[in-house]
Ligand SMILES: CCCCCCCCCC/C=C\CCCCCC(=O)SCCNC(=O)CCNC(=O)[C@H](O)C(C)(C)COP(=O)(O)OP(=O)(O)OC[C@H]1O[C@@H](n2cnc3c(N)ncnc32)[C@H](O)[C@@H]1OP(=O)(O)O
């Protein structure tokens with residue numbers, strides 16, 4: 001018997017080829033096939049069940065995480081999965097674990113900052129997981145200000161060793177994932193001191209626990225920092241604390257690609273810029289942008305499917321009520337998020353390309369694009385994670401009361417997701433980095449140095465400062481060149497206005513501090529321009545499949561025009577558009593929502609998420625929401641007994657007293 005599909009009618013309405021859209025979303029047919037296979041593999045494996053994890057105690061959740069990680073590793077070995085497939089498998093297991101940091105930061109830190117001898121020694125052990133590592137940078141007293149870290153690594157020429165020490169309470173390492181209970185090793189960031197001189201922060205490979213007994217090595221104090229936000233969620237991770245009491249490591253465990261310390265204790269700074277010590281963060285920020293599109297797509301998929309099932313008001317002659325997805329307010333809240341998921345997907349693809357390009361250049365000692373890579377990764381990490389975190393909460397509200405149920409999947413997704421706005425660089429701190437880069441670019445405009453890459457538009461500042469938007473009718477807003485010019489003009493005008501204001505301060509640093517809220521806005525305008533322009537560039541590509549390109553054009557326009565509507569103040573205040581043109585953009589936006597509507601369910605089906613990965617009754621593929629909610633309620637441990645524990649001690653005495661009082 002064919003299973004009932006409550007979304008069948010919605011699916012029939014789609015005006016595009018779904019299979020081709022799935023390929024666009026995955027990036028290529030090959031990616032689609034790999035990811036589909038691995039997602040199904042995880043979904044069908046009982047060890048990877050996750051429907052009960054919010055009920056587990058912290059200890060049980062942690063043990064469950066260890067069990068899943070061990071099983072995942074066994075599957076990876078048994079099935080001889082490639083590195084790419086293994087990464088997919090871990091992400092579909094969908095439970096934050098020490099392995100995220102081992103593969104995502106420890107290994108990349110050694111690869112990026114180690115010498116070839118260090119690669120040869122450490123990487124094979126790490127790849128086989130004979131050692132497990134984490135990334136220990138943040139301290140109790142300092143996270144954002146990396147130059148303010150206090151842990152010291154003092155070179156002792158007598159023994160050819162470094163002495164790792166935590167001189168203060170605030171120098172305790174605090175937060176590193178995987179550190180608390182699992183890691184045998186860490187890349188530790190500490191101030192390098194040779195001959196009494198401080199050379200700033202560098203990375204060191206340090207063994208923390210015995211490989212036979214897992215006990216902390218002498219001089220090392222290590223443990224978990226405690227429960228975090230939400231139940232389940234990020235509590236599967238052992239974020240840890242770490243203190244060193246004069247722990248000795250050999251000299252060759254300093255990561256020496258950027259700087260070296262000789263046998264005599266001489267500090268040697270190579271031609272490589274010192275910022276490469278921050279290289280692992282650039283790498284991870286880039287991956288966080290792609291992950292933002294996945295998390296956003298997940299929330300949007302749940303909210304869209306549920307909005308098509310849920311009906312409220314408007315029944316005519318006893319007929320069905322209106323699907324909430326048909327309310328214009330629901331559409332105006334939901335469809336921009338759907339469009340943002342696609343926009344982040346494409347900018348993530350582009351950022352991956354940019355990162356690969358900069359890595360290849362670095363290998364050839366070309367450091368010219370490093371500032372651009374830093375600004376793009378920092379800015380886009382910040383913008384996409386902030387939008388996604390807010391969007392998950394918006395999707396919860398779009399699902400009404402049932403969105404607040406744990407089994408909607410949204411509370412846990414929110415709790416797991418929100419720290420992305422903080423880790424790998426606080427979002428405001430990162431936007432200020434982008435603003436510095438932009439102010440530097442503006443200051444060089446008259447010098448003959450042509451801006452390149454994502455700031456190339458600033459080279460046309462003269463035109464963009466005085467151009468007038470030519471929109472006369474709502475449909476004029478559908479022209480890509482009109483949209484692009486409006487976003488470029490807004491970004492350049494905001495940048496130049498800020499640069500002028502900065503110029504009024506005698507001390508530029510005072511000016512930067514004073515104007516920082518405005519500078520953050522400038523950075524956001526620039527990042528939004530990047531996302532819009534990369535979406536438009538994507539549409540220049542040959543995109544096969546009936547109606548696929550057309551849907552993407554609609555989504556691109558929704559993305560750009562909803563931003564224009566949201567930030568209308570910026571656009572109008574900088575004179576890029578008139579208030580009337582703003583109203584026309586809004587009119588066009590409403591027409592676009594009507595075009596998204598029949599395709600909404602198919603557009604979220606294109607994410608190809610299994611019910612296992614989505615982990616949401618409201619977002620399940622077949623839309624059989626009410627029956628599943630009802631069945632699930634009875635599985636709650638509170639319903640194991642009809643009369644709850646505690647009735648006799650606490651409820652009955654009150655009730656009895658009530659009866660006595662009533663009799664009086
Ligand atoms: C439902 C279940 C779902 C389950 C899903 C599971 C998913 C789980 C996934 C988990 C994955 C990962 C886990 C999370 C890991 C998190 C790990 C961390 O957080 S690690 C710690 C990260 N820490 C930070 O990011 C710190 C932020 N601070 C900094 O980066 C820097 O200190 C600073 C950039 C803010 C300032 O540095 P400073 O040295 O003081 O720099 P200046 O401002 O003086 O700038 C000097 C100069 O350098 C340039 N610069 C700065 N940074 C970089 C860089 N990275 N690359 C290149 N250049 C850089 C800067 O622009 C300046 O340039 P000038 O030309 O001189 O202007």
Ligand SMILES: Cc1cc2nc3c(=O)[nH]c(=O)nc-3n(C[C@H](O)[C@H](O)[C@H](O)COP(=O)(O)OP(=O)(O)OC[C@H]3O[C@@H](n4cnc5c(N)ncnc54)[C@H](O)[C@@H]3O)c2cc1C
Pocket residue numbers: 101135136137138141142143144145174175176177234239419422423424425426427428429432
């Ligand atoms: C779940 C999670 C996992 C983590 N995993 C790791 C890990 O594996 N390894 C690791 O080393 N670290 C890890 N961290 C630490 C993380 O990288 C830091 O918390 C992060 O970099 C932010 O630094 P902070 O905590 O010092 O924030 P702070 O800098 O103290 O931020 C506090 C407030 O001050 C503001 N602020 C700070 N500086 C400025 C400024 N210059 N201008 C304006 N405003 C400013 C911020 O915007 C924020 O509002 C993790 C953190 C979390 C939450």
